[in-house]
Amino acid sequence: MGVLQLLKSQFVCHLVICYVFLFSGLVINLLQLCTLPLWLVDKQLARRINVRLGYCISSQMVAALEWWSGTECTLYTDPKSFPLYGNENAIVVLNHSFEIDFLCGWTFCERFGVLGSSKVLAKKELSYVPVIGWMWYFLEIVFCKRKWEEDRRTVAQSLQNLHDYPENFWFLLYCEGTRLTPKKHQVSMQVAESKGLPKLKYHLLPRTKGFWVTVQNLRGTAAAVYDSTLNFRNNETPTLLDILNGKKYHADLYVRRIPLESIPEDEAECAAWLHKLYQEKDSFQEHYTQTGRYPGPTVSPPRRPWSLINWLFWACLLLYPLGLLVAQLISSGSILTILASVALCSAASLGVRWMIGQTEIGRGSSYGDKEVPLNNN
Ligand SMILES: CC/C=C\C/C=C\C/C=C\C/C=C\C/C=C\C/C=C\CCC(=O)SCCNC(=O)CCNC(=O)[C@H](O)C(C)(C)COP(=O)(O)OP(=O)(O)OC[C@H]1O[C@@H](n2cnc3c(N)ncnc32)[C@H](O)[C@@H]1OP(=O)(O)O
């Protein structure tokens, strides 16, 4: 192991990265809160400011992936579609099998200049996660309870609000609705069988209602669906902790641009279209598993320096007062103050560890792992 790699695996480095993330995040959340009155006066300006504030948070995680771990990303796509990426609104459909798939998604957003404005249909529980979840309120992220009766109205309304969004955005939809586990796969294939649908080897059966409602409500706003399939080379399954430890990976993303007009408007036809799409995704995955690549040409959109510059800015701003505080603490010699500070640091570390836990599949929800009564009609 080289010196740099050894340094990256040190707990103190992780503490510094997490300290900067947590405290800058809370400062930014506070700044976002301060923009609330502006929404009443100039909504578009408030949105633009929040896009930049949001970027200051999410790009720190991108910096950890791109600059700390040095993870590389290759894009397989049609060269004719390439110039459109980042220059139009799009709905991104992505497979949901990896703990850091959202982070790789963010990396591509960063490289195409839509990181601050990128959106997702996220489970409601994530809105309570400090920093990220709180930031999402101000970015008009669409939350769902994964209970269609409640979601159908709220999701449609939130999507309608995006009609006049002032910046290009990608709207991410994990149609599988939850991360893939063997149990969830088995249950969802039973559902597939009961519906007379072909079985999928690498994906859960897609949930079609969220896709239909998104396509319907973003017609005229989004130009296309980007069907995206993500994999890591050598069958790796990276975690956020691996990234913090500075481990390098190579992500491969296959993207097909599908014009929104080509997607059926009728709900049943749209559902059938999505099931067919997932059967195709399964075959791309099979191709990748067999050959280690996707069909078609590749490009490697370069990483940009902004995420690193942003991190360095916040690090300078926050580490200097931290250094002063530690020096003062030590020179004070007060055991009580030192103990209180250690307790505060431990609480902050546990808080960040809990946040990292949100990305771990082993701690995931039980959504989709209950056997459902089969209805063979
Ligand atoms: C050029 C580069 C291109 C791309 C770059 C890539 C990406 C970058 C883009 C953007 C990045 C932006 C942000 C990323 C940052 C962070 C994201 C992090 C995480 C958030 C993700 C989540 O939270 S995922 C969970 C929430 N989202 C979803 O669930 C979406 C999918 N779900 C739906 O659409 C659902 O329909 C619903 C949520 C709207 C409603 O759910 P509900 O369960 O109530 O209803 P359903 O209709 O789904 O369920 C009933 C029907 O389903 C059948 N059923 C029952 N059991 C199962 C089963 N186990 N599997 C499948 N189907 C099942 C049941 O029979 C019912 O069938 P019907 O025939 O009646 O429909």
Ligand SMILES: CCCCCCCCCCCCCCCC(=O)OC[C@@H](O)COP(=O)(O)O
């Ligand atoms: C700079 C790095 C510092 C690290 C600090 C930690 C930050 C933690 C960020 C938490 C971001 C949360 C995003 C989680 C995305 C995710 O993958 O959600 C899972 C859902 O889709 C489905 O959930 P489930 O049904 O449980 O599979």
